[in-house]
Amino acid sequence: MIISEKMQGFIQRSSWIRKMFEEGLALKKQFGADKVCDFSLGNPDINPPDIFYEKLAEISSKRTKGLHAYMPNAGHLNVREKIAGFVQKEHEVNVKADEIIMTVGAAGGLNIIFKALLNPDDEVIVPAPYFVEYGFYVDNHNGKLVPVPSKDDFSLDFDAIKNAITSKTRIVLINSPNNPSGKVYSENELAALSSLLAEQSKNYNRDIILVSDEPYRRLMFDGKLCPPLMKHYNNSIVTTSFSKDLSIPGERIGFVAAHPDITDKAALVGAMTLANRILGYVNAPSLMQHVVGDIIDSTVDMSIYQKRRDLLSDILKEAGFEFQNPEGSFYFFPKTPIEDDTKFVNFLKDELILTVPGSGFGLKGHFRVCFCVDATIIERSREGFKRAYNKARA
Numbered sequence: 001m002i003i004s005e006k007m008q009g010f011i012q013r014s015s016w017i018r019k020m021f022e023e024g025l026a027l028k029k030q031f032g033a034d035k036v037c038d039f040s041l042g043n044p045d046i047n048p049p050d051i052f053y054e055k056l057a058e059i060s061s062k063r064t065k066g067l068h069a070y071m072p073n074a075g076h077l078n079v080r081e082k083i084a085g086f087v088q089k090e091h092e093v094n095v096k097a098d099e100i101i102m103t104v105g106a107a108g109g110l111n112i113i114f115k116a117l118l119n120p121d122d123e124v125i126v127p128a129p130y131f132v133e134y135g136f137y138v139d140n141h142n143g144k145l146v147p148v149p150s151k152d153d154f155s156l157d158f159d160a161i162k163n164a165i166t167s168k169t170r171i172v173l174i175n176s177p178n179n180p181s182g183k184v185y186s187e188n189e190l191a192a193l194s195s196l197l198a199e200q201s202k203n204y205n206r207d208i209i210l211v212s213d214e215p216y217r218r219l220m221f222d223g224k225l226c227p228p229l230m231k232h233y234n235n236s237i238v239t240t241s242f243s244k245d246l247s248i249p250g251e252r253i254g255f256v257a258a259h260p261d262i263t264d265k266a267a268l269v270g271a272m273t274l275a276n277r278i279l280g281y282v283n284a285p286s287l288m289q290h291v292v293g294d295i296i297d298s299t300v301d302m303s304i305y306q307k308r309r310d311l312l313s314d315i316l317k318e319a320g321f322e323f324q325n326p327e328g329s330f331y332f333f334p335k336t337p338i339e340d341d342t343k344f345v346n347f348l349k350d351e352l353i354l355t356v357p358g359s360g361f362g363l364k365g366h367f368r369v370c371f372c373v374d375a376t377i378i379e380r381s382r383e384g385f386k387r388a389y390n391k392a393r394a
């Protein structure tokens with residue numbers, strides 16, 4: 001085998017995702033795509049807003065010289081200025097263009113942050129449940145992911161975080177609204193976490209950086225807003241993308257914003273910019289930088305997700321599931337009626353309902369339901385959810 005041992009292990013670990021995907025395809029082939037309720041993938045199905053297409057056409061039609069050329073690794077300055085204005089409003093700090101790096105999605109953002117910050121075996125604490133790719137990204141840069149439990153309602157467990165902090169901790173990584181739980185951390189929680197990290201940084205005489213991965217920031221329900229984070233903690237870095245809120249994950253565009261008063265700011269921003277280059281991203285896609293910069297205040301029609309969330313909430317409640325209503329993102333993360341989440345996900349599959357076991361997100365006894373599908377498909381799952389629930393409880 002010429003594949004590295006590490007990659008062989010990773011292929012093994014990630015094979016259940018591929019297996020699920022393949023099983024889903026097989027089910028659709030056997031029963032017809034319209035019969036299968038596929039809630040497995042977080043791939044936005046709503047079209048981007050009209051203004052996205054208009055800007056895309058307008059910008060590309062100008063044939064501006066240099067538009068498609070290489071550029072500084074941090075991205076176009078005029079775009080970074082617009083992004084800085086956006087971050088100022090969202091996070092209530094005076095972030096400037098110098099502190100913004102355009103990235104290849106939030107995934108690219110996380111990788112340049114980790115590359116810039118982690119020494120071998122440095123620890124990255126993450127509250128569970130968490131996005132499964134974090135483990136791979138941290139490993140890319142020789143760090144160690146340290147998952148810690150959250151409370152039952154998915155709010156932060158400060159004791160668990162405090163107990164996990166060691167002299168090797170460099171990053172605490174949070175994701176709000178959360179994939180897979182839909183949890184949004186309150187401003188009080190963010191302030192308390194910031195105080196804890198400031199206190200522990202002092203105790204260990206080592207800067208602990210709070211990294212906020214927030215691609216779902218503008219996917220909020222019930223008219224609420226995601227609270228600001230950067231204003232509470234100088235040693236913070238935000239990364240996000242337009243994958244979800246503009247429905248353009250395939251375009252690979254996002255950014256990183258560093259707090260204006262973060263420790264060693266100039267060196268850190270320089271290191272992240274170099275990381276963008278040497279990880280092979282070089283720079284974020286040029287045309288997309290201009291488009292998102294010009295439509296920074298636009299999002300997909302959130303009323304569509306709101307209706308789906310309400311409908312699915314009704315269906316899951318009616319079937320008897322125990323769950324927290326998601327406050328943001330497009331995921332539900334209910335408890336499974338039996339302990340074995342993989343077994344329960346198979347019961348759902350028998351009903352042609354595809355979901356993902358919680359084990360895949362570091363929290364057993366749950367399953368993730370993604371509502372990136374039409375409301376008609378959600379409605380069609382109603383009886384199947386009931387039957388699977390009752391079969392599991394029988």
Ligand SMILES: Cc1ncc(COP(=O)(O)O)c(C=O)c1O
Nearest residue numbers: 105106107131175179241243249
């Ligand atoms: C929590 C979280 N972080 C990061 C990403 C990666 O986002 P992007 O496609 O912008 O790289 C995802 C994608 O699903 C995600 O759910």
